[in-house]
Amino acid sequence: MNLPPHQVQLTDDGRLKHFLTTEGLSKALLTEILDTADSFISTQERAVKKVPLLRGKTVVNLFFENSTRTRSTFELAAKRLSADILNLDISKSATSKGETLMDTLWNLEAMYSDMFVVRxxxxxxxxxxxxxVTPNVAIINAGDGRHAHPTQAMLDMLTIRRHKNSIAGKVVAIVGDILHSRVARSQIHALRTLGAAEVRVIGPGTLLPTDIEAIGAKPFYRMExxxxxxDVVIMLRLQKERMQNALLPSEGEFFKLYGLTEQKLALAKPDAIVMHPGPINRGVEIESAVADGNQSLILNQVGYGIAVRMAVMAMAMSGQQQSAIESEEV
Amino acid sequence: MNLPPHQVQLTDDGRLKHFLTTEGLSKALLTEILDTADSFISTQERAVKKVPLLRGKTVVNLFFENSTRTRSTFELAAKRLSADILNLDISKSATSKGETLMDTLWNLEAMYSDMFVVRxxxxxxxxxxxxxVTPNVAIINAGDGRHAHPTQAMLDMLTIRRHKNSIAGKVVAIVGDILHSRVARSQIHALRTLGAAEVRVIGPGTLLPTDIEAIGAKPFYRMExxxxxxDVVIMLRLQKERMQNALLPSEGEFFKLYGLTEQKLALAKPDAIVMHPGPINRGVEIESAVADGNQSLILNQVGYGIAVRMAVMAMAMSGQQQSAIESEEV
Amino acid sequence: MNLPPHQVQLTDDGRLKHFLTTEGLSKALLTEILDTADSFISTQERAVKKVPLLRGKTVVNLFFENSTRTRSTFELAAKRLSADILNLDISKSATSKGETLMDTLWNLEAMYSDMFVVRxxxxxxxxxxxxxVTPNVAIINAGDGRHAHPTQAMLDMLTIRRHKNSIAGKVVAIVGDILHSRVARSQIHALRTLGAAEVRVIGPGTLLPTDIEAIGAKPFYRMExxxxxxDVVIMLRLQKERMQNALLPSEGEFFKLYGLTEQKLALAKPDAIVMHPGPINRGVEIESAVADGNQSLILNQVGYGIAVRMAVMAMAMSGQQQSAIESEEV
Known part of the structure; x- marks a missing residue:
């Protein structure tokens, strides 16, 4: 039986036990994640920024695809929840000894691991x-192919909620290579569920998915x-690799058409906020005056990202434990 | 003065202060290790799986030979004992700056390290x-050449004791490349001391040591x-490197003769258990139906391995501290 | 406004908030570092060698230049202060994705990091x-170019004070490649401030800076x-790379002229102590009989190094927090 992700990630009574995607999650659950993350921003602003929620738990960072930044934020999130963390450079480990990936995962589960962060x-x-493979280990999706990057989407939601008061009723534009972006997909689902008035995607026709309207976003080909x-402008990171296979114009051409400048930003509302998942390519998708300007929340997003990761880790672990108790009672 | 390992690893009153080999250790001491490991299986099954036994101690993972899996289990064992752990990729560090190995070890000792896990x-x-070199640092042998891999052997003993009730009186077969296996040597010593009725080694003549009977094992050349x-079938991992220098037949040939299939397993007792140190080569030394079958304890071994490592780390640290107190009193 | 480092590293009321250089620091402050380090030697000699001073703080090891040994001592220092530590191999991370160094640092700051250890x-x-870049993060200098390596200098001061009772009135010789040594510069400043009677530098003319007398050291060209x-002989590590560009004679020639042998050491006071920052090149800058002899304190230095690093980390963190409170009150 293949369940859709939003069912796989929930307990029978609808609590989070994995965090795989924002798609299909209820407004109540997304809001619970944001509320929990808000509380972890407070704990991180204290002199002692650790809480004991995951004390004695083992979290394994399983990064099949390298991403120092995302791995670091999950590592810090785990440590601030007091978990023990094992960083595995999975490409170099047992799989290279001829072991199958499934065997590697089963072995890690057998080490009494409680959570895998998977990229x-x-x-x-x-x-x-x-x-x-390992349904009793809480799985946190740290980015899978073109599909989803749900913690990134939720930190973006948290940013909007904290700085525009609410997501409901807001007009949000996502700019760049939507087609290849796991971030954009996760954002669109979350924005729709949380009641954004309109979700726009802006980019060259070659980089907008043909089904974009079906998932609730409105395509635009010109920044103007x-x-x-x-109310909100979210710039996506330009994957420079893409340009080599002619899907994109040159960097200079891209910047001219879709790079966010002060001039283009002036088209949005005067109090619009600017976001970017980082790392930023200055002068490619965004100019420095905007990235470092007073409408930019790019650095705030980083701290919120740790809080959101702490939130979904704590909630999923709690849901797993609840599941375990219930299946024993059965 | 060169003492045999079983004396080097003991305090004057016979307690463990290093863990170098199973050879020469008494039945009482091996049993104490298993009893202690049993208690750590319990602690790992709790919601909070940490105990404070090594709190404030520094454990250094010194892997001169890469082994992600073994290193990870020692790292988790140390963390669950609340130790601080330093992972050193020793091949890349100071020794490459022209420093001698002895200087590197003395330096690590001078950092107030309490324990080295050495591979x-x-x-x-x-x-x-x-x-x-550093007699006052507790040394845990995580595998040395062809000589010994004593924590692997002890986790195998724990597996047998937990699933066959006792080691005494059991008939145990070890299958594969005995000649190059540090695991097999450590197992044979432990099995003999703990009273196994018979220890058999099975493999092609080129891969059985000529002195095997002297250390208490009985050679067989055919699985049949x-x-x-x-009662117990322990498959060894086939080191594929060996085949290149013609010591082994092809993978297909090896599997046909010595690979564990359901058909061959039927020759053992009906309730025989199947073990393997991992990572497994499916279809080379074992077929999937057996590896994943209900006689297989391969994944259980992994968890027991952490418990055994916690046990010898805790015991050796305690023995070292006892030694230190006694030498101060002299 | 560009402030000199000794002002940048102090709070308004003269406490440490970064640790960048020994130059310009008062005798009182250097003495406070040594006194604090003394107390951390005591805590490390206890069964539980952790103290909770940095509990809940995040320390990031930012090594742009590889140094396993120095990184390890900072890692252990942070862990023994109960901090959480993130090791970043910065050369491999986001900067390689086209992000600027400043962006990387701002991002790390935004993760609620409290301290960067920078090499x-x-x-x-x-x-x-x-x-x-990040004035509100405590910066600890773990070696910058040819400029300074202040924690190394302070551990040397601690070694002299503990084994010669005081630095005041002592004659100290530093031997080797002074020109390229960040260690020597930091030592000379600290020795002068702490009242050494005379600081000598010994080496070939090509390796002594021309301005050496201006910073308070007396040049010598012959060991004799x-x-x-x-009272004190500090040998510097010979950077073998230097010899390739003809700044140095051959290794053999260097050893003959400037290598520390028992014979040459006999020229110093009979109770002179011998120090070296490590890793040592045996037979190049020092012979084994001296390195392992009873006047050598080379291994003691290693442990003192962790204590000194704990001291400056604890003091700088405390100064940063004081600064933060004061700027909120303004």
């Missing part, structure tokens, strides 16, 4: 592991049209 | 360090003969 | 970061002249 270049990898009256 | 391709390396009436 | 091949890097009546 993988294949869409659906985290879902597959959660449903078919798409940015008009926006 | 080395030279037989006797851990023993040498314990006797001649060796597996008969066994 | 960099550019002189002034730590100072620049402290003044211009420079070692006479010394």
């Amino acid at each position: 993988h270049s294949d869409s659906g990898a985290a879902h597959f592991i959660a449903e078919h 049209d798409g940015l008009k009256d926006c | 080395h391709s030279d037989s006797g390396a851990a023993h040498f360090i314990a006797e001649h 003969d060796g597996l008969k009436d066994c | 960099h091949s550019d002189s002034g890097a730590a100072h620049f970061i402290a003044e211009h 002249d420079g070692l006479k009546d010394c």
Whole structure:
């Protein structure tokens, strides 16, 4: 039986036990994540920024695809929850000894691991592991192929809520390579569920998915049209690799058309906020005056990201424990 | 003065202060290790799986030979004992700056390190360090050349004791490349001391040591003969490197003769258990139906391995502290 | 405004908030570092060698230049202060994705990091970061280009004070490649401030800076002249890379002229102590009989190094917190 991710990630009574995708999650649950994250921003602003929620738990960072930044934020989130963390450079380990990936995962589970943070270049990898490989280990999706990057999306939601008071009723534009972006997909689902008035995607036609309207976003091909009256502008990182296979114009051309400048930003509402998942390519998707300007929340997002990761880790662990108790009672 | 390892690893009153080899250790001491490990299985099954036994101690993982899996289990064992752990990729560090290995070890000792977990391709390396280099640091042998891998052997003993009730009186077969296996040597010593009825080794003549009977094992060249009436079947990992220098037949040939299939397993007792130190080569030394079957304890071994490592780390640290107090009193 | 490092590293009321250089620090402050370090030697000699001073703080090891040994001592120092530590191999991370160094540092700051331990091949890097990039993160200089290595200098001061009772009135010789040594510069400043009677530098003319007398050291070109009546002999590590560009004679020639042998050491006071920052090149700058002899304190220095690092980390963190409270009150 192949369940959709939003069912795989929930306990029977609807609590989080994995965190795989924002798609299909209820407004109440997304709001609970944001509320929990808010509380972890407070704990991190204290002199002692650790809480004992995951004390004695083992979290394994399973990064099949390298990402120092994302790995570091999950590592810090785990440590601030008082968990023990094992960082595995999975590409160099046992799989190179001829062991299958499933065997590697089963072995890690057998080490009494409680949670895997999974980054993988294949869409659906985290879902597959959660449903078919190690269902009793809480799986946190740290980015899977083009599919989803749900903690990134939720930190963006937290940023909007904290700085625009609410997501409901806001006009949000996402700019850049939507087609290849796992971040954009996760954002659109979350924005729709949380009641954004309009979700726009802006980019060249080659980089907008053909089904974009079906998932609730409105396509724009020109910044001039798409940015008009926006409350929130989310720039995506340009994957320079893409340009080599001719999907993108040159860096200079891209910047001219879709790079966020002060001039283009002036088309949005005067109090619009600017976001970016980082790391930023200055002068490619965003100019420094905007990245470092007073509408930019790019650095705030980083700290919120740790809080959101702490939130979903704490909630999923709690849901797993609840599941374990219930299955013993059965 | 060169003491045999079993004396080097003991305090004057016979307690463990290093863990170098199972050879020469008494039945009482091996049993104490297993009893202690049993208690750590319990602590790991709790919601908070940490105990404070090594709090404030510094454990250094000194892996001169790469082994992600073994290193990870020692790292988790140390963390669950609340120790601080330093992972050193020793091949890349100071020794490459022209410093001698002895200087590197003395420096680590001078950092107030309490324990070194040593993996080395030279037989006797851990023993040498314990006797001649840093005797006041507890040395745990995580595999030295072809000589010993005592924590692997003890986790195998724990597996047998937990699933066959006792080691005494059991018929145990070890299958594969005995000649190059540090695991097999450590197992044979432990099995003999703990009263196994018979220890058999099964493999091609080129891969059985000529002195095997002297250390208490009985050689068999055919699975059909060796597996008969066994209580326990331990498969060794086939080191594929060996095949290149013609010591082994092809993978296919090896599997046909010595690979564990359901058909061959049927020759052993009906309730025989199957073990493997991992990582497994499916279809080379074992077929999937057996590896994943209900006689297989391969994944249980992994968890027991952490418990055994916690046990010898806690016992050796306690023995070292006792030694230190006694030498101050002299 | 570019402040000199000794002002950047102090709070308004003269407490440490970064640790960038020994230059310009008062005798009282250097003495406070040594006294604090003394107390951490005691805590490390206890069964539980952790203290909770930095509990809940995040320390990031930012090594732009590889140094396993120095990194390990900072890692252990942080862990023994109960901090959480993030080791970043900065050369492999986001900067390689086109992100600027400043963006990387701002991002790490935004993760609620409290302290960066910075090693960099550019002189002034730590100072620049402290003044211009992330002034609210405590910066500890773990070596910057040819400029300074202040924790190494302070551990040397601690060694002299503990084994010669005091630095005041002592004759200290520093031997080797002074020109390229960040250690020597930091030592000379500290020795002068702490009242050494005479600081001598000994080496070939090509390796002594021309301005050496201006910073308070007396140059000698022959060991026979420079070692006479010394209380302390500090050997520098010979950077073998230097010899390739003809700044140095051959290793054999260097050893003959400047290598410390028992014979040359006999020229110093009979109770002179011998120090070396490690890792040592046996038979190049020092012979084994001296390195392992009873006047050598080379291994003691290692443990003192952790205590000194704990001291400056604890003091700088406390100063940063004081600064933060004061700026809120303004």
